[in-house]
Amino acid sequence: MENIYDAIVIGGGPFGIATVVEAKRKGFQNVLLLEKGDNHSQTIRKFYKDGKRVDKVYKGLDSDTKGSVEFFDGTKESTLNYFDKLLDDGKIDALFNCEVEGIKKTGEIFDVHTAKGSFKTKYVMIGIGKMGKPNKPEYKIPPSLNQVVNFNLNGCNCGEEILVVGGGNSAAEYAVELSKCNKVTLCYRKEKFTRLNEINETSVFEYANAGKLKLKLGLDVVGLDNENGLVKVNFNDGSSQIYDRIIYAIGGSTPVDFLQKCGIEMNSDSQPILDENLQTKTLGLFVGGDIASRTGGSIVVALNDAHKVISYIIK
Numbered sequence: 001m002e003n004i005y006d007a008i009v010i011g012g013g014p015f016g017i018a019t020v021v022e023a024k025r026k027g028f029q030n031v032l033l034l035e036k037g038d039n040h041s042q043t044i045r046k047f048y049k050d051g052k053r054v055d056k057v058y059k060g061l062d063s064d065t066k067g068s069v070e071f072f073d074g075t076k077e078s079t080l081n082y083f084d085k086l087l088d089d090g091k092i093d094a095l096f097n098c099e100v101e102g103i104k105k106t107g108e109i110f111d112v113h114t115a116k117g118s119f120k121t122k123y124v125m126i127g128i129g130k131m132g133k134p135n136k137p138e139y140k141i142p143p144s145l146n147q148v149v150n151f152n153l154n155g156c157n158c159g160e161e162i163l164v165v166g167g168g169n170s171a172a173e174y175a176v177e178l179s180k181c182n183k184v185t186l187c188y189r190k191e192k193f194t195r196l197n198e199i200n201e202t203s204v205f206e207y208a209n210a211g212k213l214k215l216k217l218g219l220d221v222v223g224l225d226n227e228n229g230l231v232k233v234n235f236n237d238g239s240s241q242i243y244d245r246i247i248y249a250i251g252g253s254t255p256v257d258f259l260q261k262c263g264i265e266m267n268s269d270s271q272p273i274l275d276e277n278l279q280t281k282t283l284g285l286f287v288g289g290d291i292a293s294r295t296g297g298s299i300v301v302a303l304n305d306a307h308k309v310i311s312y313i314i315k
């Protein structure tokens with residue numbers, strides 16, 4: 001007989017990991033985690049700089065874990081080790097390099113389609129985050145600048161003149177880190193930072209006051225040109241400046257196409273329509289973590305979403 005899983009969880013980030021772990025701890029026998037990347041936690045691996053401080057209290061969001069998966073302040077590396085251990089100790093069945101292409105429900109059972117074949121299950125939880133599609137500016141980026149127009153720190157060197165664009169914690173952390181061995185400017189379209197946590201705000205102004213980081217506040221980028229292989233950045237006050245590299249840290253967006261392909265109804269703000277237990281209009285199909293959040297999300301919010309879904313199913 002064909003194997004029917006109790007639950008399949010799509011996306012091996014904090015939501016997916018906590019969901020499979022909680023599910024097994026609560027008695028689900030047969031649970032599978034499917035992850036597109038070659039390991040779990042691709043957002044943390046690709047977008048957190050090495051050694052990054054990982055804050056449990058993030059952006060002022062819920063910071064108390066409600067379920068059996070706890071969380072602690074740490075670093076990128078300690079967080080990844082912690083998630084490794086959760087998966088190992090929980091003896092979780094996980095398939096990496098396994099991108100889910102869509103799901104379909106027939107009767108009571110879902111078919112989860114991947115390039116590696118289809119899997120059958122009673123419940124599906126989707127936690128694929130928003131950073132698979134980092135936000136890009138509306139103006140066109142000249143393709144010839146692709147190597148020096150980046151959305152994370154991979155590929156950055158020392159001794160460069162770099163513009164970081166964004167006003168959130170990621171932009172602040174990138175700018176401070178890069179300032180240690182580069183000439184960095186942080187550009188934010190608003191006059192003031194309103195979304196930074198205390199530590200990041202303090203570091204940004206410490207570095208700026210010490211002349212190690214230049215701030216361009218209340219100024220927006222309106223276009224880029226290639227100037228002999230360098231990035232000519234045009235600002236909305238009519239000025240322009242040349243940089244070796246530009247890094248956008250302006251968040252990510254909901255993977256609307258994927259969710260619609262899974263038959264999930266979206267509201268006019270392109271948010272999945274969910275009930276208070278994070279269930280979509282299709283019974284047995286849940287969404288959690290960043291893609292369920294209107295406020296951007298955090299690791300603790302993702303862990304608590306996992307707890308909410310599993311507790312509801314158990315009940």
Ligand SMILES: Cc1cc2nc3c(=O)[nH]c(=O)nc-3n(C[C@H](O)[C@H](O)[C@H](O)COP(=O)(O)OP(=O)(O)OC[C@H]3O[C@@H](n4cnc5c(N)ncnc54)[C@H](O)[C@@H]3O)c2cc1C
Pocket residue numbers: 010011012013014015016034035036037040041042043044047048053054055056057058098099100101127128129130131132169170258288289290291296297298299300302
């Ligand atoms: C630079 C940066 C710094 C941050 N710092 C902090 C912090 O200090 N503290 C904090 O609490 N939060 C922080 N956050 C936010 C935190 O990382 C997110 O809220 C959290 O990772 C969301 O977890 P998630 O499981 O919803 O999604 P994600 O972590 O984005 O995981 C989604 C996973 O799904 C996989 N996936 C995508 N599509 C598919 C598919 N079709 N099939 C299978 N798998 C798929 C992806 O590869 C990925 O591994 C930070 C975010 C960024 C970008």
